[in-house]
Amino acid sequence: MSTEGGRQRGPLHAGEAALFVDAKGRRYLVDLRPGGQFHTHTGTVGHDEVIGRDEGALVRSATGARYSVVRPTLADRVLAMPRAAQVIYPKDLGAILVAADVFPGARILEAGVGSGALSMALVRAGASVVGYEVREDFAARARANVAALGELALERYRVEPRDLYEGIAERGLDRVALDLPEPWRVVPHAAAALVPGGILVSYLPSIHQVGQLRAAIAASDFGLAETFEVLHRGWHVEGRAVRPEHRMVGHTGFITVARLLQPRHEEGREG
Numbered sequence: 362m363s364t365e366g367g368r369q370r371g372p373l374h375a376g377e378a379a380l381f382v383d384a385k386g387r388r389y390l391v392d393l394r395p396g397g398q399f400h401t402h403t404g405t406v407g408h409d410e411v412i413g414r415d416e417g418a419l420v421r422s423a424t425g426a427r428y429s430v431v432r433p434t435l436a437d438r439v440l441a442m443p444r445a446a447q448v449i450y451p452k453d454l455g456a457i458l459v460a461a462d463v464f465p466g467a468r469i470l471e472a473g474v475g476s477g478a479l480s481m482a483l484v485r486a487g488a489s490v491v492g493y494e495v496r497e498d499f500a501a502r503a504r505a506n507v508a509a510l511g512e513l514a515l516e517r518y519r520v521e522p523r524d525l526y527e528g529i530a531e532r533g534l535d536r537v538a539l540d541l542p543e544p545w546r547v548v549p550h551a552a553a554a555l556v557p558g559g560i561l562v563s564y565l566p567s568i569h570q571v572g573q574l575r576a577a578i579a580a581s582d583f584g585l586a587e588t589f590e591v592l593h594r595g596w597h598v599e600g601r602a603v604r605p606e607h608r609m610v611g612h613t614g615f616i617t618v619a620r621l622l623q624p625r626h627e628e629g630r631e632g
């Protein structure tokens with residue numbers, strides 16, 4: 362067994378989570394422990410049948426139903442983990458990591474942390490994250506979800522019980538990542554806390570909120586603003602039956618990014 366970047370390798374072992382996937386693709390997240398039982402409508406599977414085996418092991422329940430067992434991906438965890446607040450979905454997490462150009466060692470302020478789905482993605486990408494969260498119960502849930510990524514994850518993650526609208530204590534931040542209802546109130550605080558060229562990223566469910574945020578950005582030292590949404594359409598691929606899935610998630614949220622530029626009043630000084 363070894364951990365690299367917070368991910369376990371080698372045979373599955375007691376104390377970690379495993380993902381059981383049935384013939385229909387249904388997924389179950391199970392914390393493996395010696396002597397434990399995974400209960401399903403098709404009967405039980407003993408955890409001991411899985412512990413010590415390599416990922417991809419095929420096991421059968423008491424009635425013969427088959428399950429493939431692998432380690433969960435970050436997306437599997439986000440969709441299965443206990444949630445205190447609405448999470449940002451995997452399709453948007455991936456887009457946020459690239460739009461905000463998150464890199465190993467990046468210093469990021471994130472608020473509010475909610476259930477910690479975005480926190481997990483940022484920490485997993487190698488960033489050092491400080492979270493502000495007004496609800497202590499949510500902060501505790503987020504910490505537990507990040508801790509499940511591996512023992513080293515919490516070394517790069519801290520949550521403080523603070524209201525971000527009141528200001529940002531940190532300075533020299535590389536990124537500010539927002540998932541709260543009134544991000545326009547944070548724009549001046551973010552401008553003071555970010556390094557030159559630093560990136561502000563905000564996730565918002567309603568386009569009215571986006572309009573208000575963009576107006577605040579336009580009146581600030583931020584520029585290069587962009588807003589987009591991510592439409593993810595799965596395909597059904599089975600023999601000659603190849604077509605888009607009938608169902609898709611129609612709407613989650615809009616992602617807005619902007620970069621901290623030099624103050625505007627400097628333009629006038631040269632001429």
Ligand code: SAH
Binds near residue numbers: 474478523
């Ligand atoms: N991005 C998170 C979900 C955040 S839900 C995830 O992926 O799991 C929004 C969170 O913002 C809630 O937990 C709420 O308590 C918090 N919040 C709202 N206003 C806030 C503020 N002013 N300062 C800090 N946190 C705030």
